[in-house]
Amino acid sequence: MVGENVGGNGGKGDAADSEEQTVALDLERLILDAPRRYTPYQAARAADVPMELATRFWRAMGFPDIGQSRALTDGDVIALRRLAGLVESGLISEPMAIQVARSTGQTTARLAGWQMDTFLESLTQSIEPGMTRAEVAYPLVELLLPELEQFLVYVWRRQLAAVTGRVVQAAEDTEITSGRLAVGFADLVGFTRLSRRLEEEELGTLVENFENTCSDLIAGFGGRVIKTLGDEILYVTEDPATAAEIALSLVEALAKEDTIPALRVGMAFGTVTSRMGDVFGTTVNLASRLTSIAPKDAVLVDGEFAAALEQNGAVVPPSVCASMEGLEEHHTPGSAEHRFHLQPMWRRPVRGLGLVEPWLLSRHVHDL
Numbered sequence: 285m286v287g288e289n290v291g292g293n294g295g296k297g298d299a300a301d302s303e304e305q306t307v308a309l310d311l312e313r314l315i316l317d318a319p320r321r322y323t324p325y326q327a328a329r330a331a332d333v334p335m336e337l338a339t340r341f342w343r344a345m346g347f348p349d350i351g352q353s354r355a356l357t358d359g360d361v362i363a364l365r366r367l368a369g370l371v372e373s374g375l376i377s378e379p380m381a382i383q384v385a386r387s388t389g390q391t392t393a394r395l396a397g398w399q400m401d402t403f404l405e406s407l408t409q410s411i412e413p414g415m416t417r418a419e420v421a422y423p424l425v426e427l428l429l430p431e432l433e434q435f436l437v438y439v440w441r442r443q444l445a446a447v448t449g450r451v452v453q454a455a456e457d458t459e460i461t462s463g464r465l466a467v468g469f470a471d472l473v474g475f476t477r478l479s480r481r482l483e484e485e486e487l488g489t490l491v492e493n494f495e496n497t498c499s500d501l502i503a504g505f506g507g508r509v510i511k512t513l514g515d516e517i518l519y520v521t522e523d524p525a526t527a528a529e530i531a532l533s534l535v536e537a538l539a540k541e542d543t544i545p546a547l548r549v550g551m552a553f554g555t556v557t558s559r560m561g562d563v564f565g566t567t568v569n570l571a572s573r574l575t576s577i578a579p580k581d582a583v584l585v586d587g588e589f590a591a592a593l594e595q596n597g598a599v600v601p602p603s604v605c606a607s608m609e610g611l612e613e614h615h616t617p618g619s620a621e622h623r624f625h626l627q628p629m630w631r632r633p634v635r636g637l638g639l640v641e642p643w644l645l646s647r648h649v650h651d652l
Contacts, residue, residue, distance in 0.1 A: 307421070307422070310422060311421060311422060311425060314422065314425060314426060314429070315425065315429060316357050316359055317359070318357035318358050318359050319357065320354055320355050320356065320357060321354065321356065321357060321358065322354060322355075322356040322357070322360070322361065323352045323353065323354050323355075323356070324338065324339070324342070324349075324350060324351075324352070324356060325352070326354075326356075327356040327360050327361050327364065328364065330361045331361045331362075331364035331365040331368065332365065332368070333364050333365065333368045337368065337378070338364055340382060341364060341367055341381070341382070341385050344382050344383075344385035344386040344389060345385045345386070345388065345389035346386075346389035346390060346393050347389075367381050367384070367385065368381075383560060386560070387560045387561060390560075391561070395436075399432070403424065403428075450522075463555050463556050463557065463558065464553065464554060464555055464556070465520045465521065465522060465553070465554075465556040465563070465567070466520060466521045466522070466523065466524040466526070466527035466528075466551060466552075466553045466589065466592075467518070467519075467520050467527075467551065467552050467553070467556060467563065467567050467568050467571040468507075468518070468519050468520070468521075468527050468530065468531055468549055468550070468551040468571060469516060469517070469518055469549065469550050469551075469571050469572050469574075469575040470498060470516065470517045470519075470531070470534050470547055470548075470549045470575070471515060471516045471547070471548055471549070471550075471575045471576075471578075472494060472515040472516070472544070472545045472546075472547060473545050473546040473547065473548055473580045474545050474546075475514075475515035475545060476515075478490075478545060490543060490544060491514055491515070493541070493543065493544060494515070494517075494538070494544055495512045495517065497534075497537055497538065497541070497544075498512075498517045498519075498534055498538075499512070499517070501530065501533055501534060501537060502517075502519045502530055502534075505521075505526055505529055505530045505533070506521065506526055507519045507520065507521045507526060507527065507530050508520050508521070510561070510562060510563055511562065516575075518563070518568075520556070520563060523596075524551075524553050524589055524592040524593055524596065524598075525593060525596055525598040525624075527551055527553075527589075528551070528583075528585070528589075528593060528598070528624055528645055531549040531551055531583045531645065532583060532624075532645065532646070532647055534547060534549060535547050535549060535581050535582070535583060539581060546580035546581050547580070547581060548575055548578035548579065548580055548581070548582055548583075548584075549575060549578060549582075549583040549584070550570075550571045550572065550573065550574030550575030550576070550577075550578050550583075550584050550585075551571055551574065551583065551584070551585045551586070551589050551645075552567045552568075552570040552571040552574065552585065552586040552588065552589055553567065553585075553586065553588045553589040553592050554566065554567035554570075554586075554588050555567060556568060566637070569636065569637065570586055570634070570637055570640070571586075573634040573635065573636075573637060573640070574586060574634075574640070574642055577632065577634070577642070578642075582644060583644070583645040583646075584629070584642040584643065584644060584645070585626075585642065585643050585645050586640065586642065586643070587640075587641055587643070589643070590626050590643040593624060593626065594626075598623060598624055599623070599624050599625065599626050600623045600624070600625060600648040623647070623648040624645055624646065624647060624648060625645075625646045625647065625648045626643045626644070626645060627643065627644040627646070628641060628643055628644075629641065629642045629643065629644055
């Protein structure tokens with residue numbers, strides 16, 4: 285598929301524009317491994333797919349209408365045929381096929397954009413004297429393309445295996461089947477004010493460091509990153525104790541980073557609707573609201589989250605809570621040291637959710 289309609293009308297342009305267009309077409313052919321052959325109507329006809337359905341597939345994948353330009357390839361025809369074939373075979377419904385196209389398109393568009401931004405930055409810094417970016421781009425893409433393709437397939441299969449495992453487990457676990465998840469939002473304090481003072485490059489580096497640190501830590505403890513929003517990251521886990529460990533570890537890790545603002549985290553536990561890789565529902569909204577009222581370098585949880593921790597034996601009774609002084613730097617989930625302390629806060633109104641009683645989550649430090 286194509287992201288835009290590159291002209292082929294024979295019109296005259298200046299030499300630079302013509303050269304850039306030629307390089308763009310050469311790169312497209314290298315990446316797609318096929319020349320442009322079809323108009324959208326011809327591609328739909330070749331795939332034996334109604335034009336209306338083909339258009340819906342293309343738009344769902346995130347590609348614009350291109351009129352009657354001859355800009356599609358044999359690969360586009362094959363993709364259309366495969367997607368329509370899944371519907372015809374009864375394996376998936378037409379609405380599900382549209383969802384598959386949309387979710388795949390949105391995910392890979394972000395991935396491709398991120399990769400190209402990274403490569404362009406590298407190209408800008410490493411262009412040889414006398415060489416243009418266009419002259420460097422083609423051999424670089426030629427070398428990277430097969431390796432990136434194989435790595436993408438590997439990661440996708442790994443992720444698919446992990447998701448499939450959770451689905452199988454859900455069939456045997458009523459709590460997971462009901463869609464109950466621990467949802468956490470981690471938010472940088474004062475990010476908007478800070479962003480006005482930083483140069484674009486500094487701001488980009490800060491966001492990248494924040495996302496990398498959080499994503500690595502969340503994955504390491506077995507959580508799932510749902511999405512990042514610049515100064516905020518949303519994650520989920522099946523186990524509230526794991527989510528609590530992640531939240532406190534995030535606060536501790538980022539407190540050591542002088543270049544990153546203070547962090548605040550809000551978490552809630554309850555029924556969550558999962559769709560196209562995202563999560564929705566009152567539980568998600570509550571976690572977000574708790575984040576907005578959390579003090580800096582602190583974690584707030586809702587009543588259901590607190591009750592789940594107590595039920596799992598992860599909270600030390602108030603009578604034996606120790607001082608927070610002397611906190612060890614590393615805590616292993618599931619060990620004897622995996623204990624938390626909960627302190628009830630004042631009830632307060634939360635927009636759209638009424639009165640909420642948050643709980644301040646902290647670690648319990650064991651006496652040695």
